Every structure is written in structure tokens, then in C-alpha cells.
Amino acid sequence: MEENLITEGKFRYIEIGEGTPIIILHGLMGGLSNFQGVSEYFPSKGYKILIPELPIYDMPMLKTNVKQFAKFLAKFIEFKGLKDVILLGNSLGGHIGLLHTKLYPKFVKALIITGSSGLYESAMGDGYPRRGDYEFIKKKAQDVFYDPSIATKEIVDEVFATVNNRVKTLKTLAIAKSAIRHNMASDLPKMNTPICIIWGKNDTVTPPDVADLFHELLPDSDLFWIEKCGHAPMMENPDKFNEILDGWLTKRGF
Numbered sequence: 568m569e570e571n572l573i574t575e576g577k578f579r580y581i582e583i584g585e586g587t588p589i590i591i592l593h594g595l596m597g598g599l600s601n602f603q604g605v606s607e608y609f610p611s612k613g614y615k616i617l618i619p620e621l622p623i624y625d626m627p628m629l630k631t632n633v634k635q636f637a638k639f640l641a642k643f644i645e646f647k648g649l650k651d652v653i654l655l656g657n658s659l660g661g662h663i664g665l666l667h668t669k670l671y672p673k674f675v676k677a678l679i680i681t682g683s684s685g686l687y688e689s690a691m692g693d694g695y696p697r698r699g700d701y702e703f704i705k706k707k708a709q710d711v712f713y714d715p716s717i718a719t720k721e722i723v724d725e726v727f728a729t730v731n732n733r734v735k736t737l738k739t740l741a742i743a744k745s746a747i748r749h750n751m752a753s754d755l756p757k758m759n760t761p762i763c764i765i766w767g768k769n770d771t772v773t774p775p776d777v778a779d780l781f782h783e784l785l786p787d788s789d790l791f792w793i794e795k796c797g798h799a800p801m802m803e804n805p806d807k808f809n810e811i812l813d814g815w816l817t818k819r820g821f
Contacts (some may be wrong), residue, residue, distance in 0.1 A: 569601050572599075572620070575693030578643055580619040584610025587676075589653045591618040592640070594682075594799075595742060596726055601657065604805025605812075612813060614653075619643050623663055623742070624735050631738045632745035633659070636717050637667040644674055651676040653821060655812075657799055659774070661741065663664070664750055668760050679763040679812060680781065682798040685751045687777045701727055712797040713769040748776065755784035762788040763815045765808060767796030789815060 571581050581599055585604050591602045599618045606616045621636055636720055640663060642653060656664035661683025668675045705723045709715035729735050730793075762785050766778035782790040791811045793800045801808045 568657075569582050571616070575754070576646065577623070578619060578646060580617055580643070581606070582618075584614060586588075586613040586615050587651075587653065588615045588617055588647075588649050588666065589655055590640070590644070590649075591616065592654060592656035592663050593621060594656075594658030594660050594684070595623065595739060596658075596729065598725070600787040601799060602655075604800055604809060605655070608805075608809045608813075617647070617649075621660070624738050626738075628738065631741045633662055633666055633672075633742070633749045634745075637661045637670055640664075640667045641671050644671075650674060653677045653679070653816075655679040656681075656683060658803060659684055659746065661685065661701045662746055662749070662751075665755075665758075666749060669751070669754050669758055672758070672760060675760055677761045677763070677816075677819065678692060679815075681765045681800050681808075682767065682771065682773050683777075684746045685749070686772050686780055686784075704730060710771060710797075711799060712803050713767065713795050714797075714803060717797075717799075717803050752784065755781070756786060759786055761819055763812065764788055764790045765800055765811055766792055767798060767800045767803065768792050768794050769796055770798045791815070 572579050573582060584799060589609060591605065593601060599620065603617060607618055622639060626635055652663040652674060661680035662685040664678050664680060665683065665685050668678050704727050708718040708723045708726050712718055764778055764781050766775060768775060779788060782788050793804050793807050796803050
């Protein structure tokens, strides 16, 4: 998918289709291609898919935090002249979507979160991979999924390269600490945006009780489970993920 990247000003993004905008927010170690199933399915349903490349490693160290990423998203939405957007975020991307929705509620029509951080403090850095230990990193990457074969050599190599880059490692740890600081438990009950929660029943990064707590705290949320699925349902079971999301969007009139 990266070959379809559009570069305009300070933004790099993928744009597919026409219609209601769905902005996809990738995770800390997640690439744009993680959402290939979503980006191939929803344009034919009348949605425009936009996947901005988040400046995870491009911000100055003092601005490498969840709030600055939420502000970056606001600038992207303004740059594209969008309104009434639907946000879809996995892991850190879900956290960014939640904080952006809190800060700029009038721009967000709906939010979908899957394996999101924002409540569970260990989600963004528990057992961070040891530099130089390829087998350890491979195991960590496999643990993200119920089916370890989803963690292809390409995915493992990308994570290995990231954790062996000193600057990226420092910024990853800064983001992890920022995610802990920006715990949203007290904010969620005040957020009235419709929110769809899609969670893997076997998620070990953000376990199922995290999804239950999101559902309990968010006033207007629906919770859906995918069996035999880990931290990235849109990758591990894209057909079921798309079926759930399509049904929810239709039911809610989006």
C-alpha cells in the first residue's frame, strides 16, 4: 500500500474511494498496510478511506506524545477540508482517536477502536523488546496475534529495525510514558460520540477486560468480540472485522 502514498505539504497519506470519510489511525508498531482489508472493502460501500502516516518518529522529543498526535490529526482534517469524519484506530491509533474526539468532538461523527490503549497502563510498553535479540523480538511480535503466523518475517524485520534504532527506541519509550499519562478513564463518561469497540477475545496486549471497561465507561458504545483473535483484529480476521463494522455503520446510519 505504501506505493500509493500521496505527499502534500507535511502530510503523507493514502486516499481511496469517495464518500463519507473514514480516517484510519495506525498503531505504534503498525504500518499503513495493517488496514489493507478495510481499505479494500469500504470504498465500494460509499466511504472514502484516508490513512495518514502519523509522525511517530518525526516530532521533536518534547512533542512526541499522544496529545501532539491528536493535534496533528486535527491539522490533517483541516488540511483536507473534512467534516463529520469517522475515525478508526488500532492500539495507539485508538488512543489518538479517543483523545482527538475529546478535544475536537464537533469534527467526529463516530469512532471505532480496536485493541486501543488509553486505559490499560501496560499496553504501551510492557516488556519492551531487547535490542539485538531477534528471536525475542520475533516472539514478541507473534504474541500480538492469536495465530503467530500472522507475524511474517517482514513484520518482524520491521520491528527489529525499529528497536535497534536508538532514536526510535527513545521516542517509542516517550510515547509509552505519554500513553500512561494520558489515561482517559475520567474523560470517557463525558464523551457522547457513538463509539464501536471491536476486540479480539485473545488479545494479550490489551486484554478483554479492557474492552469491557471501555464499554462500561463510554455512554454511547457498542462492543463486539472476534473469537480466536489477538490485538489486531483488522489484520487477523479482516472479513469478520469488516462484517461487524459494516453492520454497525449501517445500523447507526453512517
